[in-house]
Amino acid sequence: MQTTPPQLLISSSLLMLALSGCSQPAKLPEAAGFGPEPDLSSYQTGLIPTVHVAKAVGWPEGKKPTSAPGTNVVAFASDLQHPRWLYELPNGDILVAETNHHEKKEGFDLKGLIAGIFMKNGGAGAESFNRITLLRDTDGDGVADIKQVFLENLNSPFGMALVGDTFYVANADALVKFPYQEGQTKITAPGVKVTDLPAERNHHWTKNILPNKDGSKIYVTVGSNSNVGENGMETEKERAAIWEVDAASGQHNIFASGLRNPNGMAWEPDSGALWVVVNERDEIGSDLVPDYMTSVSQGGFYGWPYSYYGQHVDTRIKPQNPDLVAKAIKPDYALGSHTASLGLTPAKGNNLPDQFKNGMFIGQHGSWNRIPYSGYKVIFVPFESGKPAGKPIDVLTEFLNVDGEAQGRPVGVLVDKRGHLLVADDVGNVIWNVKSSKKTATK
Numbered sequence: 001m002q003t004t005p006p007q008l009l010i011s012s013s014l015l016m017l018a019l020s021g022c023s024q025p026a027k028l029p030e031a032a033g034f035g036p037e038p039d040l041s042s043y044q045t046g047l048i049p050t051v052h053v054a055k056a057v058g059w060p061e062g063k064k065p066t067s068a069p070g071t072n073v074v075a076f077a078s079d080l081q082h083p084r085w086l087y088e089l090p091n092g093d094i095l096v097a098e099t100n101h102h103e104k105k106e107g108f109d110l111k112g113l114i115a116g117i118f119m120k121n122g123g124a125g126a127e128s129f130n131r132i133t134l135l136r137d138t139d140g141d142g143v144a145d146i147k148q149v150f151l152e153n154l155n156s157p158f159g160m161a162l163v164g165d166t167f168y169v170a171n172a173d174a175l176v177k178f179p180y181q182e183g184q185t186k187i188t189a190p191g192v193k194v195t196d197l198p199a200e201r202n203h204h205w206t207k208n209i210l211p212n213k214d215g216s217k218i219y220v221t222v223g224s225n226s227n228v229g230e231n232g233m234e235t236e237k238e239r240a241a242i243w244e245v246d247a248a249s250g251q252h253n254i255f256a257s258g259l260r261n262p263n264g265m266a267w268e269p270d271s272g273a274l275w276v277v278v279n280e281r282d283e284i285g286s287d288l289v290p291d292y293m294t295s296v297s298q299g300g301f302y303g304w305p306y307s308y309y310g311q312h313v314d315t316r317i318k319p320q321n322p323d324l325v326a327k328a329i330k331p332d333y334a335l336g337s338h339t340a341s342l343g344l345t346p347a348k349g350n351n352l353p354d355q356f357k358n359g360m361f362i363g364q365h366g367s368w369n370r371i372p373y374s375g376y377k378v379i380f381v382p383f384e385s386g387k388p389a390g391k392p393i394d395v396l397t398e399f400l401n402v403d404g405e406a407q408g409r410p411v412g413v414l415v416d417k418r419g420h421l422l423v424a425d426d427v428g429n430v431i432w433n434v435k436s437s438k439k440t441a442t443k
Contacts, residue, residue, distance in 0.1 A: 023050040025371040026286035030336055033290040033374075034392055038334035040312060044285030053368045054376070054406040056123030056427045063407065065377075066398045067434050070353035073396065076422055076433035077135050077144045082126040083424040083431060085208070085412040087160035091183055092417050094135040094144065096424060096431060100128035101156035101172050101205035123409060123427040130154045132169070134185050135431070142420065142433045148185045151178065159208035163215035163247065170207035170220060173199035175245060194218070195250040198239050201225050206342075210265040210274075211247070218245045219274065220252075223261035228281050228316055229305040240304045242276065242296060258302035258328060264344025264412070266360065268295070271386030277341045277362060278331070280308060284316075286370040290334035291341040293360065293381070293388075303328040333388040339375030340365035343413035343424070347380065351419030351436045355393060359383040361421060362392075363410040366399065376400050378410050378423055378434075396423060396434060 024044050032039035044050075067073040077083075077096070085097040131152040135144035151157075156172035167180040167187065176191040197207055197220065204223025211218050224240040225231055242262055244255040261279035268275050273295040280289035281304070289308045306321045307313050310330030313320070335341040343363025347356055359382040364375035378396035381388050399408045408428030415421055421434040 023048070023052055023371055024285055026337075028287045030372075030374050031391075033287065033337040033339075034334055036333055036388065038290045038309065040288060040290075040309060042285060042287035044287070049283040050286050050369050050371060052371045052373065053121050054366060054373055054400055054404055055121055056409070057401070057405040057407060059407045059428045059430065065396045065408065065432060068353070068356075068393065068395050070437055071395075071434050072437045073432050073434045074142055076137070076142065076431040077147060078430050080133065080429045080431065081129040082426045083133075083411075083429065084206075084426050085158050085160065086414040086422055086424050086431070087162075088414060088416050089162060089182075092137070093185075094137075094414075094416065094422065094431070095150055095160055096133050096135065096412075097157045097160065098129040098131050098133055099154075099157050100124070100126050100426075101202065123406060126426070128156055130156065132157060132160065136185075140418070142418075142435060144431075146185075150185065151187045156205055158206045159210070159220070161209050161211050161218065163211050163218075166215075166247075168194070168209055168211070168218060170197070170209045172202055172205045172207060173197055175207075175209065175218065175220060175250075193250075194247070195245055195252055197243075198222055198225075198237070201231065201235060203231070204239075204261045204279075206261075206263060208263055208265055210267070213267075216247055218247050219243065219255060219265060220245055221259075221262040221265060221276065223263075223279075224304065226305075227283060228314060236305075242274075255298055256296045256300045256302065258300075258304045258306075258324070259296075260304040263342045264362070266344050266346050268360075268383070268386050269346050269348045270358075270383070271295070273386065275344065275360070277335065277344045278302070279340060279342070280337075281305070281314070282338070282369050284314075287337050290337045291339050292331035292334045293341070293344065293362065294329075294331035294333065295387075297329065300329050301327045302331065309334070333381060335362060335364070335379075335381075335392075336374050338367035338370040340367060341375070342411050343378075345413045345415055345421075347383075347415065349417075349419055350415045350421060352395075352421065352434070353436065355382070356380050356395070359388075361395060361413045361415070363413040363423060365409050365411055365426075366406065373400060373404065376406065376409065378413060378421075395421065396432065399425075399428075
């Protein structure tokens with residue numbers, strides 16, 4: 001394994017300090033980047049991109065995030081290994097993907113080296129345990145008392161889904177399936193590949209999945225291989241997209257494209273529409289571009305890399321593609337610039353206060369390239385008639401301490417069968433359980 005010379009690491013560290021010192025702060029308040037009509041006026045370009053990483057320190061003994069009024073939060077499970085994504089089985093068992101991945105390097109890249117150092121400082125350099133762990137709460141107290149390795153020897157697993165007696169996992173390089181029997185705590189049978197997934201370089205490695213109602217189709221998120229196509233558009237083939245995979249044959253088509261880094265997906269309960277949260281592009285300032293959530297139309301194009309938030313042209317892209325820009329669909333709802341919104345789950349069925357009954361919960365992993373920080377919390381966006389209808393509400397906050405260090409970073413979110421909101425925290429290595437504080441609430 002090739003190592004980086006110490007003198008280069010020192011030079012890189014000095015350059016990191018220079019980058020941090022020259023970064024441009026936001027001109028707009030964080031709230032300007034939320035809602036159906038975000039403020040896109042503050043465009044900042046320069047040779048030095050904004051870099052501002054919260055050092056990952058974890059939770060001190062006895063500390064936890066702050067939950068919304070009318071709720072309380074406890075640790076559903078602790079001492080995990082970089083928990084990123086959650087899934088609930090029909091019997092109420094909770095599965096968590098303990099996973100990570102590092103971009104495949106193709107030759108020396110100083111920019112990539114520096115970014116890697118920053119990301120490691122922010123908690124993204126953790127080892128990938130390449131496994132899925134099962135958690136079971138047998139006494140209903142909101143804390144798991146059984147922890148069991150459910151599936152191992154995977155390749156940076158992320159999305160999970162059960163269809164009948166078939167359990168699907170999205171590895172970084174393939175969609176695979178396994179036989180499953182209700183109640184089993186460990187799968188030992190070998191997996192069968194359904195289809196390969198793009199994995200060259202793998203700048204955005206996470207692959208999430210969501211089956212349709214009858215399980216005949218599996219939708220798969222595939223992020224871009226770059227920020228804005230700087231590695232060449234040939235490396236972006238079938239990326240920045242949602243795939244529609246035929247579960248029986250493994251054949252696929254591109255359901256929607258122009259989505260830079262799609263992550264959480266959900267079926268909106270009222271409309272039945274497919275919704276997704278998307279991480280947008282970097283390096284044009286602290287105020288641009290807002291991450292977003294949107295309903296997704298079959299065959300729809302959402303701009304990347306040629307335009308953002310509809311038809312706002314990104315002039316960095318050469319050559320331009322005005323024909324595609326003219327087709328770009330404006331997203332439904334902005335989630336704040338650089339918030340790294342990853343988790344998405346419908347609110348239906350939760351037992352939290354009434355203001356959280358209809359809408360979506362979003363896990364915001366938190367910024368590394370905005371001054372001041374943004375994200376680092378779980379929010380709720382209210383819906384009416386299948387569409388966002390109001391300002392976001394904080395659900396779980398104070399993942400940053402008073403010194404601006406990351407005690408935790410939320411990723412996957414899930415409303416479980418008990419009506420609790422579960423949150424995977426990959427820096428705190430915890431799954432948080434948010435539930436109503438009313439004594440009459442279900443445990």
